[in-house]
Amino acid sequence: MIDFTILTTYQDEYLKGFMTTIEASLLGLVGSFIIGVIIAVFRISSVRPLRWFGTAYVEFLRNIPLLITVFVFYHGLPVLHINLSGFASGTLGLAVYTSAFIAEAIRAGINAVPKGQMEAGRSSGLTYIQTMRYVILPQAIKVVIPPLGNQFINLVKNSSILGVVAGLDLMYFGDTINSETFDVFSTYIFVGLFYLVLTIPLSLFVGYLERRLARAY
Amino acid sequence: MMMKKSWKKALTLLVVSSLTALALVGCGSSSSTDNKTTSDTGTKKTDTVSSATLDAIKKRDKLIAGVKFDTNLFGLKDPATGKVNGFDIDIAKALAKDILGDENKIEFKEVTSKTRIPMLDKGDIDVIIATMTINEERKKQVNFSDVYFKAGQSLLVKQGSPIKTVDDLKGKKVLAVKGATSVKNVKEKSPGVEVLEFDNYAEAFTALKSGKGDALTTDNAILMGMSQQDSSYVLTGGLFTDEPYGIASKHGEDEFTKYLNTFLKKINDNGDYAKIYKQWFKEDPKK
Amino acid sequence: MDFAGAFTAANLKYMMQGLGVTLEIAIWSIALSFLFGTLIAILRYARIPVLSQVLMAFVEMIRNLPLLLIIFFTFFAIPEVMNLNLTPIQAAIAALSIFEAAMISEIVRAGLNSIPKGQVEAARSSGLGYVQTLRHIVLPQALRKMVPPLVSQFISLIKDTTLTTVIAIEELLRSAQIVYSQKQDYVFPMLILAALTFFVINYALSLVAGRLERRFQV
Numbered sequence: 019m020i021d022f023t024i025l026t027t028y029q030d031e032y033l034k035g036f037m038t039t040i041e042a043s044l045l046g047l048v049g050s051f052i053i054g055v056i057i058a059v060f061r062i063s064s065v066r067p068l069r070w071f072g073t074a075y076v077e078f079l080r081n082i083p084l085l086i087t088v089f090v091f092y093h094g095l096p097v098l099h100i101n102l103s104g105f106a107s108g109t110l111g112l113a114v115y116t117s118a119f120i121a122e123a124i125r126a127g128i129n130a131v132p133k134g135q136m137e138a139g140r141s142s143g144l145t146y147i148q149t150m151r152y153v154i155l156p157q158a159i160k161v162v163i164p165p166l167g168n169q170f171i172n173l174v175k176n177s178s179i180l181g182v183v184a185g186l187d188l189m190y191f192g193d194t195i196n197s198e199t200f201d202v203f204s205t206y207i208f209v210g211l212f213y214l215v216l217t218i219p220l221s222l223f224v225g226y227l228e229r230r231l232a233r234a235y
Numbered sequence: 236m237m238m239k240k241s242w243k244k245a246l247t248l249l250v251v252s253s254l255t256a257l258a259l260v261g262c263g264s265s266s267s268t269d270n271k272t273t274s275d276t277g278t279k280k281t282d283t284v285s286s287a288t289l290d291a292i293k294k295r296d297k298l299i300a301g302v303k304f305d306t307n308l309f310g311l312k313d314p315a316t317g318k319v320n321g322f323d324i325d326i327a328k329a330l331a332k333d334i335l336g337d338e339n340k341i342e343f344k345e346v347t348s349k350t351r352i353p354m355l356d357k358g359d360i361d362v363i364i365a366t367m368t369i370n371e372e373r374k375k376q377v378n379f380s381d382v383y384f385k386a387g388q389s390l391l392v393k394q395g396s397p398i399k400t401v402d403d404l405k406g407k408k409v410l411a412v413k414g415a416t417s418v419k420n421v422k423e424k425s426p427g428v429e430v431l432e433f434d435n436y437a438e439a440f441t442a443l444k445s446g447k448g449d450a451l452t453t454d455n456a457i458l459m460g461m462s463q464q465d466s467s468y469v470l471t472g473g474l475f476t477d478e479p480y481g482i483a484s485k486h487g488e489d490e491f492t493k494y495l496n497t498f499l500k501k502i503n504d505n506g507d508y509a510k511i512y513k514q515w516f517k518e519d520p521k522k
Numbered sequence: 523m524d525f526a527g528a529f530t531a532a533n534l535k536y537m538m539q540g541l542g543v544t545l546e547i548a549i550w551s552i553a554l555s556f557l558f559g560t561l562i563a564i565l566r567y568a569r570i571p572v573l574s575q576v577l578m579a580f581v582e583m584i585r586n587l588p589l590l591l592i593i594f595f596t597f598f599a600i601p602e603v604m605n606l607n608l609t610p611i612q613a614a615i616a617a618l619s620i621f622e623a624a625m626i627s628e629i630v631r632a633g634l635n636s637i638p639k640g641q642v643e644a645a646r647s648s649g650l651g652y653v654q655t656l657r658h659i660v661l662p663q664a665l666r667k668m669v670p671p672l673v674s675q676f677i678s679l680i681k682d683t684t685l686t687t688v689i690a691i692e693e694l695l696r697s698a699q700i701v702y703s704q705k706q707d708y709v710f711p712m713l714i715l716a717a718l719t720f721f722v723i724n725y726a727l728s729l730v731a732g733r734l735e736r737r738f739q740v
Contacts, residue, residue: 077725077728078721080677080724081677081681081720081721081724081725081728082681082717082720082721082724083681083682083683083684083695083717083720084681085684085685085687085695086684086695086713086716086717086720087717089695089713090710090713090717092442092445092447093441093442093445093702093709093713094709094710094713096445096446097523097709097710101445101446101447103447104431104447171586175586175587175588175589176588177588178588178589178590178591179590181590182433182434182438182590182687182688183442184410184431184432184433184442184447189588189590189591190432192591192594193349193413193414193432193434193594194413194418194432196349196413196414196598197348197349197413197414197415197418197432198419200352200372200375200376202353202594202595202598202599203599203603206591206594206595206598206599209591210587210591210595213586213587213588213591214583214586214587217586217587218582218586221582221585221586304690304692304700305699305700305703312700314532314533314535314536314697314700314701315530315532315533315536316532317536317539344610345690345692346690347690350597350598350610350689350690353597353598353601354610356601357601357607357608358607359607359609359610434687434688435690435699436703437699437700437702437703438699438703440703441699441702441703441706441709444706445706445709464703464704464705465705465706
């Protein structure tokens with residue numbers, strides 16, 4: 019039977035971990051979005067070195083494991099005398115890793131809008147920025163939102179990586195509670211439920227948006 | 236219309252997943268009671284039943300020992316040779332020799348403080364010889380042999396650190412390993428200390444070296460091994476607990492535990508133990 | 523940083539062994555998750571009452587949990603609950619396969635659903651059986667659309683094998699850990715080496731996928 023006393027005895031730990039997981043996910047979301055937009059702009063830029071940098075950034079980060087990225091921030095940066103906590107390096111690693119996927123999603127969205135529209139916008143007297151702002155981006159957003167939503171769900175799940183670098187998140191406290199209770203089954207069932215409380219509503223919301231946007235076309 | 240549909244989906248999802256959860260709970264409850272009954276009868280029957288573990292080892296003609304791979308002096312994998320070396324390793328080899336007549340009839344599997352009990356339970360390994368402290372909590376899950384090594388918890392700090400005793404830890408960050416007894420001890424000895432736990436000693440020591448904490452706490456013997464690897468880290472604070480190590484085997488297999496105790500007594504009497512001890516710790520075993 | 527000290531022949535050989543374990547886990551998991559993922563998708567596509575709902579709940583639950591948790595659960599809790607003995611490597615393969623099968627089933631399902639229902643009806647009314655329709659009409663077309671997302675899922679899987687370090691499996695990253703715990707100067711070189719190894723494998727895979735995609739489009 020699931021031992022519910024674990025939940026009450028360790029409620030402080032569970033809640034602290036839960037809040038940290040939310041915090042890391044939100045910071046990771048904001049961070050990865052900002053970096054992702056910048057990299058996407060680089061990738062569609064007409065300046066070659068920027069485009070190369072953007073491509074290298076995306077291709078490299080997409081193809082290496084998140085855990086290695088986080089370890090580089092956690093164990094590797096001290097070589098350069100930058101010492102980050104488990105939470106900071108975990109969240110930073112998460113943001114950097116996810117930004118590569120977000121950049122790709124944004125680029126795909128912008129590319130999905132036919133080139134002719136940019137030309138039409140420009141020839142009807144709008145500037146490049148204006149065309150982007152009023153013509154291209156509103157259309158691109160419809161294509162971008164669903165993959166962005168999925169990336170956010172991934173980000174929440176991937177934040178569990180903080181547990182490996184003592185980032186004090188839900189996964190970390192799951193492990194520490196487990197070493198006191200020895201009740202692996204109950205301890206991790208509750209950890210799982212806390213994650214589902216976050217991810218299931220998010221998934222449903224993303225699914226709903228996806229269907230709505232699909233109809234809006 | 237759209238909303239209605241997605242609500243319906245959400246509802247089905249909720250219902251079905253709670254059913255799945257219930258089913259899982261059901262499984263969990265029935266089998267955990269099963270476990271209890273089997274282990275109960277197991278302890279009752281010990282007088283008549285011969286050791287299943289021992290029979291399995293003999294039939295396989297190989298002892299499978301769960302040991303550390305990242306703990307200098309006890310069990311450390313040498314990437315150059317692919318071999319694991321250490322005090323625990325040599326004790327395990329002596330055990331293989333005792334059971335099967337050949338110290339090479341042995342296989343080492345890596346365990347961490349967190350994984351060792353589950354691996355023993357599942358039958359991946361026959362014994363745990365992995366710097367494992369005997370305590371009451373664990374006795375409910377595994378059988379322990381008599382003490383084969385006496386350790387005590389201590390602290391490892393960078394040379395010149397202001398931390399001299401366990402009392403200096405207040406408000407400091409201390410690194411430890413998940414599933415180890417040291418976490419509870421240090422919290423009791425020094426309330427207000429912040430403990431950060433890692434999955435294995437390699438990670439914890441790397442974290443200390445990259446400045447993630449002010450001290451690393453675990454048994455002195457393990458810390459000695461780390462200090463030997465990197466001499467800019469030293470032991471401090473003396474010993475603040477007793478950590479007697481035992482060889483763990485499956486819960487309820489009392490015959491096998493008896494065998495292990497006879498084995499330990501034998502190598503103690505014939506001097507093999509002292510030889511192994513001296514090889515790793517450069518001194519004679521303490522009485 | 524000490525690249526020369528870290529990259530000795532012995533350490534490199536040890537890392538190669540780690541890579542072998544990584545590939546072993548990855549290849550088994552890719553095969554199993556593809557098999558189960560496709561099976562789940564087809565069963566859900568067939569809309570068998572109850573089974574279909576159960577599968578949906580299963581897929582949604584797994585997809586919404588962190589893989590790290592599934593690895594712990596498979597390794598620690600499953601043997602406790604069911605009477606199932608898995609070695610650590612088997613547990614890792616099982617966990618990765620379960621998680622990725624849920625992800626893959628969604629890719630396959632999206633591929634199947636992208637084929638207009640009219641084609642199925644047309645095929646059925648021209649005398650083909652359900653399985654035949656699936657086999658000859660739906661799957662070949664769906665497969666083309668599935669190749670790019672499937673390959674990125676496999677790349678994810680290969681990356682995710684590193685999470686098994688937490689249950690002390692001596693794969694590539696754990697091997698790097700064991701080497702770099704000897705000396706702080708080895709940390710950076712070993713992490714870089716591990717990262718580059720993954721990059722080479724995954725980038726090559728994505729190039730092959732790109733080529734396949736272009737060939738399919740012709």
